Amino acid sequence: MQVTKRIAMVLYSLDPKDQQWLLESIPDLYQPAIETALEELESIGIPKDELLLQQVLQTCDTSLQKKAFSATSLEEEILAKVKLLDVQAILDSESIHVSAQVVNMKEWPWKAEYINQSKRRRQLKVLTNGDDVLPRLPGKLQASLIRALVLESDPNSISTIN
Numbered sequence: 001m002q003v004t005k006r007i008a009m010v011l012y013s014l015d016p017k018d019q020q021w022l023l024e025s026i027p028d029l030y031q032p033a034i035e036t037a038l039e040e041l042e043s044i045g046i047p048k049d050e051l052l053l054q055q056v057l058q059t060c061d062t063s064l065q066k067k068a069f070s071a072t073s074l075e076e077e078i079l080a081k082v083k084l085l086d087v088q089a090i091l092d093s094e095s096i097h098v099s100a101q102v103v104n105m106k107e108w109p110w111k112a113e114y115i116n117q118s119k120r121r122r123q124l125k126v127l128t129n130g131d132d133v134l135p136r137l138p139g140k141l142q143a144s145l146i147r148a149l150v151l152e153s154d155p156n157s158i159s160t161i162n
Helices: 003-012 016-025 031-043 050-066 073-081 084-091 096-105 111-117 121-127 139-152
Strands: none
Touching: 003 016, 003 031, 003 073, 016 031, 073 139, 084 096, 084 111, 084 139, 096 111, 096 121, 096 139, 111 121
């Protein structure tokens, strides 16, 4: 289950004032997806039952524990859509090893272009050539790094073109 849907389920079980207060504390980037999920829950008539919510979330937690911890698909999707100039601004301000770790995490749409245009092109090519030069980060650390980069990116720089 997507993180935004889990958040929506928790919010849905709250009274409207608490729901609104918590929703406003969530980064703007996530709010539309959460609001859409809230509307879906309302439209299908799911009862606002805290016990039912706990059962669903417990089932989800059990399912998640069986998988390796990773960044949410929403966060990965957002980072994949960040425009190259914003990627450059963020990653070029990091150490070469952090930049290489991010580039190595997955086949980002901007990966090759970022490497080829980077001032640290030679180092990045060595560190990201697939020969396991860099140790693979644990899933939780990868997730934290992706989350931090998403939060650091400018929401206006996210491309809507796939």
